[in-house]
Amino acid sequence: MDLLGSTSPARRSTPRVSPSRRRASAAAALVLCLGLATTAAGAAPGEQPDRAQPAERAQPSEQGRPVLGDDGAGDPYFPLAGNGGIDVDHYSLDLTYTPPEAAPAPLEGHLEGVATIRLTTTEKLRRFNLDLRGPEVSQVRIDGKRTRFAQVENELQVWARGLLHQGEEVEVEVFYEATTTRPTDIEGALYGWVTTRDGAMVVSEPDGSATWFPVSDHPTDKATYDFEITVPDGLVAVANGVLEDESSEDGWTTWTWDAPDPMAAYLATATVGDFELTTTTGPDGIPIIDAIDPALPPANSADLTRTPEMLEFFAERYGPYPFVSYGAIVDDDSVGYALETQTRSFFSVRAREGTVAHELAHQWMGNHVSPGRWADIWLNEGWASYSTWMWNEHDGDATAQESFEQVMAIPADNGFWSVVVADPGSLCLFCGAIYDRGAATLHALRGEIGDDAFFELAQQWVATYGGGTATTADFEALAEEVSGQDLTTFFDVWVHQPVKPTEW
Incomplete structure (x- = not known):
């Protein structure tokens, strides 16, 4: 990350569905599962209703292993970041986003999401956690079957339908929605899903990913990603990796991105706005995908033309570029910093040459x-x-x-x-x-x-x-x-x- 304006820098997949079917499915899930964020999803017809359980710390089982996964990865700076007992392999994020109305309407958007998470248990578990702060969950499924859950503080607690054994691979689906605003980190800086008039700026260092999807939000739990981001026609949704598809239906456009390289959650993005996408080819055939806000003067992104030279320069010193693509997002929202979002560095208002070099070098040193x-x-x-x-x-x-x-x-x-x-x-x-x-x-x-x-x-x-x-x-x-x-x-x-x- 760079803090701009200072003397020194500071700061795989599940089956696809059409946007209309996805929204219908999400709506059906909401109808079935209305309730407070701290209550569990209801039971299917004929079943005993599930009940949310009180928050519990990990306790030993009869065999001496915990049956409740820890609510953090053990980082003393951010005790609730990450989660014990699980290792996430892949996130498939299916998001539908409605930006705010024009001023003077409130600066609030609406996000609906289905997160499909493939994970492996690292110990015997009856319950595990995911980090989630803000969005309200309507339903959770494990391997296609609805299960109990609760939301407490920074955590989404998920109860298995039976005992999960160490090394077991499971698929978790979380249905959720949120009124999006402008969250801040512990220092008061904007981060996470930051609502803007024309969309959203999504930059999450150090623990802001939990503001927009259920996640094991610590760098030690890297995973691969794919994204389907549906936004009103005319807007562009930019994520990590490579653009796989763009399709429109009934006034909505779905942008599909694939990020197959392991990535820490804070480096994921799903930025939405008025962008022009350009793709060029860098050294060794690396796709360079840039998203530039056309409201900005060309000079604000001119230094990005040095990217191919920089890729060669750093590859000579650090080894081959480690990811499937690179590029930049240059947005007109004045938040005062840049971030090395993996494969797609983010720049506020202007991408200056020194900052372009800084964020590109991060792809090796910080991201990889x-x-x-x-x-x-x-x-x-x-x-x-x-x-x-x-x-x-x-x-x-x-x-x-x-x-x-x-x-x-x-x-x-x-x-x-x-x-x-x-x-x-x-x-x-x-x-x-x-x-x-x-x-x-x-x-x-x-x-x-x-x-x-x-x-x-x-x-x-x-x-x-x-x-x-x-x-x-x-x-x-x-x-x-x-x-x-x-x-x-x-x-x-x-x-x-x-x-x-x-x-x-």
């Missing part, structure tokens, strides 16, 4: 290799910021050494140096030090171990952990392995101490 804990976010932002330093040098601007010296010119008593880069706290995920001190750490490491070992480390990092997650400890260990050096003091000084490094 994601943080094992949110405390490790410097490995996302430090690498992306250092990538921009290297691109600037390549492009004839300031050298990486000059950028490093600018950081080191910050006085030792400046609060910038008080951030512990490897453990900044949940309210400092996007502090300047995460970006610039993170980048300076990498430049100092390059000087410590030499260019050959440094770029070998970069490629090994991507090759070893790509498609998954990794931590600061993993990075330190790999750096020592590749360089053959003891780097304990180096990393202690640079990422574990809240003081300005002076020697290492």
Whole structure:
């Protein structure tokens, strides 16, 4: 992510149905299952009605294994993000969205969704959770059969109809709807499904995906995705991956996207608006799909023409581009940041060259290799910021050494140096030090171990952990392995101490 306007960056499938049939099915589900968000779906005719159960923490079974999945993945910064007992393999999101009416009508949209989730249990379970915050659920099915559920705080609790054994593969369908507004994260920044006059801006770092679909919302539970997004004719729905189909019926257009590469939930998007789609071909035949708001002047997206050069530049340093496509969304909604949404980076109002490089580098560093804990976010932002330093040098601007010296010119008593880069706290995920001190750490490491070992480390990092997650400890260990050096003091000084490094 980039915070724009600051001196440093901060911040497979189920059978398809036609839009009309899908809306009819969703409507039928609502008729069958009306009720409060905290109550369970009703029973089928002749069955005993299901009842929502009170919230419970995981308890041991007779065999010593939990039968209630934990309500989080164990991240201390976001205790309710992610879920225990399950590993999601694939999300198929079938969404129908009605944007707000013109002003002065309220800035509220309406979202109807059916999420079909393929998951594998990682322990014996009677109940598991999904993250969901805002939408109201009308019905849940497991392998086609309706089952009990409840909504509590950040969680959708789902009861199996019987005991699920470890390693069991199940398909979960969740029918839901929401009046969409403009949710904010713990720092007050807009994120998740952000309603706009012409559609929606969907950018979810760190835990905003739960505002628009039921999800295991932590980077350690990556999955593949496909999307069917139905919007009024004239609007464009842009998601991750490649565009598979566009079809219109009865005043609605359905946009079908396929994202077959493992993806952390916060990187998923389903942005809707007045966009012009263009597709070009990048190095090695990579499709570059851009969605540009035509209300913006051409200069605001002109720097995207450098994308093919940047793809080649970073591939030489980090290895082959890891996904099926790339591209950008440039929207006219002034929210003040950019985000590295996987395969389709998002830019608010303008895609500036340095930010274009930053978000593209994230596709390797942050998207392909994601943080094992949110405390490790410097490995996302430090690498992306250092990538921009290297691109600037390549492009004839300031050298990486000059950028490093600018950081080191910050006085030792400046609060910038008080951030512990490897453990900044949940309210400092996007502090300047995460970006610039993170980048300076990498430049100092390059000087410590030499260019050959440094770029070998970069490629090994991507090759070893790509498609998954990794931590600061993993990075330190790999750096020592590749360089053959003891780097304990180096990393202690640079990422574990809240003081300005002076020697290492």
